[in-house]
Amino acid sequence: ITGIEKDDKEQLISELPEGVTTVVHRGVNSLIACVGKGYCKNGQMETKELADYVERKHYGRKTSHKCKIG
Known part of the structure; x- marks a missing residue:
């Protein structure tokens, strides 16, 4: 949504339908991993286990700005 001051x-958040929650942007809040070497010819390693570990260890952790783990 653009153009919001x-x-x-706070007023806009109060108008959200019941059950909709706000999103925290400064932190680790979603994890996307490549499919890994079992499915990708360019893959160098299996990624599911590493992605699971990173998510368990860092999900929800607050950061000072947008965070990317590579």
């Missing part, structure tokens, strides 16, 4: 944030 920071001062309008």
Whole structure:
């Protein structure tokens, strides 16, 4: 959504339908991994176990800005 002023944030959040939650952007909040060497000719390693480990260890951790783990 574009064009929203920071001062309008709380009012807009209060108008969200029941069950909708706000998203925290400064932190580890979603994990995307490549499919790994078992499915990709360019894959160098199996990625599922590593992705699971990173998610368990870091999901929800607050960071000072957007965080990418590569």
